[in-house]
Amino acid sequence: MKFSRTILTLRNFSLSSLFFLILAFSAKAQLPNLGQTDSWMKGAVAAMERSDYETANNIFRNLIDSGLPLPEEMPYYFAETLFQLNQYDNSANFLNKYLEITGFTGENYEGARELKLRLQDPLKAIQVCQLCDRRGYRYKSCFTCEGQKEIEQDCDYCKAKGVVGCSRCAGSGMITRVNVFNIVEYFECERCSANGRLTCPVCQGSKKEVSACRTCSGSGQLSSDQICDHEPHEHKIMGLLRLNNGNAH
Numbered sequence: 001m002k003f004s005r006t007i008l009t010l011r012n013f014s015l016s017s018l019f020f021l022i023l024a025f026s027a028k029a030q031l032p033n034l035g036q037t038d039s040w041m042k043g044a045v046a047a048m049e050r051s052d053y054e055t056a057n058n059i060f061r062n063l064i065d066s067g068l069p070l071p072e073e074m075p076y077y078f079a080e081t082l083f084q085l086n087q088y089d090n091s092a093n094f095l096n097k098y099l100e101i102t103g104f105t106g107e108n109y110e111g112a113r114e115l116k117l118r119l120q121d122p123l124k125a126i127q128v129c130q131l132c133d134r135r136g137y138r139y140k141s142c143f144t145c146e147g148q149k150e151i152e153q154d155c156d157y158c159k160a161k162g163v164v165g166c167s168r169c170a171g172s173g174m175i176t177r178v179n180v181f182n183i184v185e186y187f188e189c190e191r192c193s194a195n196g197r198l199t200c201p202v203c204q205g206s207k208k209e210v211s212a213c214r215t216c217s218g219s220g221q222l223s224s225d226q227i228c229d230h231e232p233h234e235h236k237i238m239g240l241l242r243l244n245n246g247n248a249h
């Protein structure tokens with residue numbers, strides 16, 4: 001069997017595909033191409049039985065990608081596969097969808113309840129871990145600020161022009177006044193010396209400012225595609241270095 005279609009990346013996967021799942025379920029009455037769906041499902045479940053969850057994962061993703069109606073039990077099997085691949089957040093999404101759709105009547109209701117219990121600890125570990133995002137993906141240092149959170153970048157206030165329009169004269173350089181004879185008089189704007197523009201008060205004309213990095217919103221970190229093991233890796237690397245040094249001497 002060949003499944004060479006594009007595999008969705010893990011991160012942008014869950015919400016759009018859940019929505020898609022619902023659509024596919026509601027389109028079930030039309031039953032187009034059941035044979036293909038059937039053989040994919042059998043292939044995926046067989047892969048699961050021999051603990052080849054990577055293959056099962058690829059088949060399920062192909063199935064979702066194909067736009068064919070999804071069998072009712074599919075979200076359960078997919079949730080179990082995702083659990084085995086440590087994608088706990090994604091697994092919980094599909095499991096909840098399964099229970100929502102099948103209620104107590106699903107063929108795999110008992111298995112689903114049991115999976116829900118198994119998910120509790122891993123989901124809790126994600127919640128308390130500071131090293132990963134709320135979906136369990138490891139943070140990496142922001143490539144723009146290199147984890148510094150603040151960075152010198154184009155001044156946002158003046159959009160890197162170094163000057164801003166004078167607000168007193170609305171950029172015209174002139175002020176109008178109506179005198180007692182009801183005649184309009186023109187004066188040069190004192191604030192901007194009739195230039196209509198002022199040096200940017202944020203960057204003082206340098207066009208640059210040091211401010212919260214816009215790539216990471218000042219957090220210094222970005223989510224990666226790597227599933228978090230909730231262990232601080234620096235320590236492991238330091239340990240290895242120490243070990244290597246020990247061997248060298």
Ligand SMILES: [Zn+2]
Nearest residue numbers: 142145213216
């Ligand atoms: Zn940054």
Ligand SMILES: [Zn+2]
Nearest residue numbers: 166169189192
């Ligand atoms: Zn002015």
Ligand SMILES: [Zn+2]
Nearest residue numbers: 155158200203
């Ligand atoms: Zn500026």
Ligand SMILES: [Zn+2]
Nearest residue numbers: 129132228230
């Ligand atoms: Zn973590």
